[in-house]
Amino acid sequence: MIRSELLQEMAEAHPQMRPEEIEQVVDIFFEEIGARLAEGGRVELRGFGAFSTRPRDARTGRNPRTGQAVDVPAKRVPYFKPGKEMRDRLKVV
Amino acid sequence: MDMMRSIGTLTRADLAETINRKMGFSRTESLALVETILERMCHALSEGENVKISGFGSFVLRDKKERIGRNPKTGIEVPITPRRVMTFRASQKLKDRIAQTG
Numbered sequence: 001m002i003r004s005e006l007l008q009e010m011a012e013a014h015p016q017m018r019p020e021e022i023e024q025v026v027d028i029f030f031e032e033i034g035a036r037l038a039e040g041g042r043v044e045l046r047g048f049g050a051f052s053t054r055p056r057d058a059r060t061g062r063n064p065r066t067g068q069a070v071d072v073p074a075k076r077v078p079y080f081k082p083g084k085e086m087r088d089r090l091k092v093v
Numbered sequence: 094m095d096m097m098r099s100i101g102t103l104t105r106a107d108l109a110e111t112i113n114r115k116m117g118f119s120r121t122e123s124l125a126l127v128e129t130i131l132e133r134m135c136h137a138l139s140e141g142e143n144v145k146i147s148g149f150g151s152f153v154l155r156d157k158k159e160r161i162g163r164n165p166k167t168g169i170e171v172p173i174t175p176r177r178v179m180t181f182r183a184s185q186k187l188k189d190r191i192a193q194t195g
Contacts, residue, residue: 021116
């Protein structure tokens with residue numbers, strides 16, 4: 001499923017809404033999640049899962065092309081943990 | 094655990110609240126919209142489809158084979174049934190945004 005397919009299914013589920021409105025709603029949804037993570041916060045969507053960020057220490061990396069050492073600064077990386085309901089729904093039958 | 098925690102947790106209700114404020118839909122409608130987004134993504138994933146949202150990231154399914162595990166308390170070996178797991182791969186855009194938090 002890609003974004004446009006999600007919009008399509010949203011439109012079918014909410015026929016009273018205009019496609020542009022659906023698009024804005026979906027944009028707000030993902031934008032708000034990204035914004036909260038960028039602030040260092042957490043996002044918890046019961047049944048689906050939880051988004052958070054985790055710290056990564058600074059390290060010395062290498063340019064894979066030249067082999068030259070480069071300093072990679074400490075940073076935060078996104079993390080997602082699927083919820084129990086989601087995990088159960090993925091079960092292979 | 095870390096100080097970043099002090100920023101509150103965003104929930105369905107907060108997302109609905111923002112939709113209500115920015116779009117003018119009722120609270121009930123806004124919450125229903127949030128629920129549909131999650132339900133449609135859940136549905137696609139449960140049907141074995143990956144979900145890719147450009148600019149945000151992808152939810153990717155992976156099939157795990159059966160393996161032998163161990164009950165950490167008793168040390169008894171138990172088979173871990175084959176299963177499908179879901180991982181999230183953030184887009185470069187989201188990674189860059191979060192990395193800047195420091």
